[in-house]
Amino acid sequence: MNYKELLKYEKSFDPKDWDEMEDLAHKMVKDMFALLKDIRNQPVWTQPTDDSKGAILGEALPIEPKNLNKVYQDIKENLTPYYKGNIHPKFWSWVQGTGTVSSILSEILVAGLNPDVCTGDHGAMYIEKQVIDWLKKMMGFPNNASGILVSGTSTANLTALLIARDKATNQVVRKQGMLEYNSRLIIYTSTEAHSCVIKAADIMGLGINSVTLVDTTSEFQIDVQKLEQAIIEDRKKGNVPFCIVANVGTVNTGAIDPLDEISKICKREGLWMHVDGAFGAFAKFAPSHKKMLKSMNAADSLAFDTHKWMSLPFGTGCLLVKNKHHHRNAFAIQPDYLQVHARGLASGPDPIFNYSIEMTRGFRALKIWMMLKEQGLNKIGEIVQQNIAQSYYLGELVDDEELLELVTPVTMNIVCFRFVPQEKMSEEGLNKLNREIVVELQEFGCAVTSHVYIENKYCIRIANVNHRTVKEDFEDLVKDVIRIGNTTKNIFK
Known part of the structure; x- marks a missing residue:
């Protein structure tokens, strides 16, 4: 292969006609705004037709370029009419945010700037930091707490349980694995808890049977007496209780576990208190529920989604952790190629990857930042x-x-x-x-x-x-x- 000959015809993914692309961008935004303005007059959900499914699933792998206007036409015919429904006023299935106009604009900016926000000295890093500081203040966590934006509360719960595990085992499991830790680690939550807690135990290698599902009261709250008894029985067996996951807004009924009582148990037993507040955490901003949730910040960690009751696009979950040291210890790895410098692009804030499963991550914070400011x-x-x-x-x-x-x-x-x-x-x-x-x-x-x-x-x-x-x-x-x-x-x- 003659490399010099190839380099005479260098290519790019940028458009040849920027004006044409700008016109298309305006059209796409205009079409989306028109859909949302008229959404109340549309059906909540329309099942994709066999033709539309066939057009998507039956299309051959694209080999040669296609004009983006024609690509957008495919979208208008086979995607847009068959939206899931959560943008509609009469969508109340599951707990899924409706979206906002400002978040559409933020997604354009994020895609255009396309920063990786796990490390570096650039503007996106500081907006991420500011958003975490705002979320800490909103949820009543101390200024020196830490936080991380993740894909959703499922990932936030997993992250919190990893931190709790490492604290309970003094990092033995992180460094040596479960074989070096001779006791079985136990997580407690109610039978009304989200299944992602069980999935997290599976992913962590603890086994799904390491999650004790405690019965609930007639109000669908965790039965505190049965919780205490389960802890006693596990200790007798030689197991090691290490975390209680309290629910603030259960999936089935919206129940809120008794946070004060759970906090007392955790302090007495030396357990990590984690709160799954996927959507319910935001009820603290409603006068009717503010008092009920005043003890939420007693938790060692709190998970919630801004893509639920803040109505933001999906992929904007958050985990707050009261003890920054425990949080960082659970994830920090510093290879040579990621060393922080005193100057240049590799300087800046403590890298986000020191607090997260992810090493590379998109700019999740801008949509939250814009929403709060707007x-x-x-x-x-x-x-x-x-x-x-x-x-x-x-x-x-x-x-x-x-x-x-x-x-x-x-x-x-x-x-x-x-x-x-x-x-x-x-x-x-x-x-x-x-x-x-x-x-x-x-x-x-x-x-x-x-x-x-x-x-x-x-x-x-x-x-x-x-x-x-x-x-x-x-x-x-x-x-x-x-x-x-x-x-x-x-x-x-």
Whole structure:
């Protein structure tokens, strides 16, 4: 191969016609803004057609370049019409943020600047640091605490448990592995906890059976007496309890574990207290729940997602750790090629990779930084309180309808209810009927809810973190549930 000949025709991924690309960029932003402005008039969810799925899955690997305008046309035909639904005011399935206009703009800037923020002396590093400082202040953590932005609370929980493990074992497991640590390490959480805690134990090599799932009370909070008894029994067996994961906003019902009591147990037993506050941590900014969550900052670590109740795009979870030394000790590795210099690009703040699983990471903080500057913490708290008030309102609407049953009390932003016709039906029939209601709500584009089993009852579950929702949307939901229930009930008798 003649390298000199090849270098006569050097290429780049940059466009040949920058003006054409700029026009396309304007069109894409304009189209997205138009979709969002009119989103209330669109179906909540539209299932991808066989043609659209075939167009995506059946396309051959691209070998030669294609004009980006034509690529965008493919997107308009096969992606945009089939959005998941969480940008819509009537999406209440799972706990997924709605997105904001400023975050669209931030993503453009992030992609354009494209910084790796794990190390270096550049502007993005300082915005990351500022955002962590703001989040610490928001959540009541001390100034000298540490924090890290991660993909989501699943990763944040894993990160926290690694830190707790290393503290409990004095880094023996980190350095030598589990074979050198002769005792079994135990994590405690409630039966209502997110499955990512079990997955974390698996990833860490502890085994999923090292997570003790403690029964809950009638309010779906961890039973503190049973928790204490489980710790006693494990110590008798020679096991080593090392962490309690408290829940602030459980997936099924939005329950909040008794943080004061858990904190006392952790201090008495020498255990790490971690709080999974994926969405519920933000309830501390609502006056109705501020007092209930005043002890959240007693935790050694706190995980939460800004892509839930702050409505940001996915990939913006956070972990805060009270003891920066323990945090850094769990991850810091300093190879020669990553040594920090006193001057130049390799200088700057303590590298983020010293606090994280990741060695290279994109610029997650800008969307949070822009959101906080644009909206302010008070506005965020108002939206959180609004969603909670709307959920209580839905609970009242359900209570007022003789064909609907509120299965659990509304305690925050999650409502679990079901359709119960006047005609007598078996529990199996009721479960099938309510499952059909959930599916038909989705398929007809009326609303997107999720489901949960509560004491073997299949429930329609509403998880409201939607800043576009208004109370009339829940009035429509109640009418749609009753309408679908009445038209389909005879199938399941």
